[in-house]
Amino acid sequence: MKKRIAVDMDEVIADVYTKYLDIYEAKYGRRPAKEEYWGKKMKLLPGAEVLRPNLFEKGFFRDLPIMENSQEVLRELHERFDIYIVTAAMEFRSSFEDKYDWLQEHFPFLHWRNFVFCGDKSIIKTDWLIDDHVHNLETFTGTPIVFTASHNIAEERFDRVDNWLEVREYFKDIKSE
Amino acid sequence: MKKRIAVDMDEVIADVYTKYLDIYEAKYGRRPAKEEYWGKKMKLLPGAEVLRPNLFEKGFFRDLPIMENSQEVLRELHERFDIYIVTAAMEFRSSFEDKYDWLQEHFPFLHWRNFVFCGDKSIIKTDWLIDDHVHNLETFTGTPIVFTASHNIAEERFDRVDNWLEVREYFKDIKSE
Numbered sequence: 117m118k119k120r121i122a123v124d125m126d127e128v129i130a131d132v133y134t135k136y137l138d139i140y141e142a143k144y145g146r147r148p149a150k151e152e153y154w155g156k157k158m159k160l161l162p163g164a165e166v167l168r169p170n171l172f173e174k175g176f177f178r179d180l181p182i183m184e185n186s187q188e189v190l191r192e193l194h195e196r197f198d199i200y201i202v203t204a205a206m207e208f209r210s211s212f213e214d215k216y217d218w219l220q221e222h223f224p225f226l227h228w229r230n231f232v233f234c235g236d237k238s239i240i241k242t243d244w245l246i247d248d249h250v251h252n253l254e255t256f257t258g259t260p261i262v263f264t265a266s267h268n269i270a271e272e273r274f275d276r277v278d279n280w281l282e283v284r285e286y287f288k289d290i291k292s293e
Numbered sequence: 294m295k296k297r298i299a300v301d302m303d304e305v306i307a308d309v310y311t312k313y314l315d316i317y318e319a320k321y322g323r324r325p326a327k328e329e330y331w332g333k334k335m336k337l338l339p340g341a342e343v344l345r346p347n348l349f350e351k352g353f354f355r356d357l358p359i360m361e362n363s364q365e366v367l368r369e370l371h372e373r374f375d376i377y378i379v380t381a382a383m384e385f386r387s388s389f390e391d392k393y394d395w396l397q398e399h400f401p402f403l404h405w406r407n408f409v410f411c412g413d414k415s416i417i418k419t420d421w422l423i424d425d426h427v428h429n430l431e432t433f434t435g436t437p438i439v440f441t442a443s444h445n446i447a448e449e450r451f452d453r454v455d456n457w458l459e460v461r462e463y464f465k466d467i468k469s470e
Binding site for chain 2: 213233
């Protein structure tokens, strides 16, 4: 049986931060510099209370930018491993159709059988989980891989990748069965 | 840690067959008797081609009847075990919001963290899975329990429950940790 990689969606293949910065700039007329939010949660940015309510709006997750190189690298990995997209969508009822359509548009080589919308990821059984949220990695029983995001840069317990080229490199010599 | 029970939705807590029979009766003016479909797939019933397209319609999953005693028994089990509702919703894009609303209406004691919409259930890691579909039970790594439905009555490889009173009985003396 092929080995299995679970891949988180937001901040791993879908770029929420860039959309947050767009919304912030549209509201306040200036784009925060990376040093204003990097290394902490974006909600600590002054004025950031305008951001989170957008997560509950229809359409928010439909036009998120794609994380650089995620399509090419997942297409390659998909040939050797079983890839599951595992996203904690359940918090946001309005996100389900948007996330589904976004995945089908940008990752058409993945079958819907391999999409998982959940809440608590501790019931997911795959060989790896690539995720930016430490609480998901802490309860994972396979090999957790932290995908670098602003809020997790101090985390040192897990293997780390900064971007999708590093994901490619990570799996380069790993046997798929 | 509490032990975990994954519970399928359609034909386990949500009664699709009764709605199918309603649709059939509305179309053809007569309600099929149980002996016409029991023991086989309902799609083999003459005229059954009118049924399946309904699965893709908005609203189909929103007003399904609740399987008898499933609320009371799940409420009891929820106090001793962690319950996850795991449904292969991904085939039906239009079902996501309906299934979510149905669960929140009829099983308000379950948190959305414990809902899972997926395709392939083989990546679910819980201690038990109660499901009517044999293909889900075959790949499950915990203890599979077949919930009796028309299409699975010949199956003999798994523990079997016919209804929710039998589920209560099954777990009565099982330790929850």
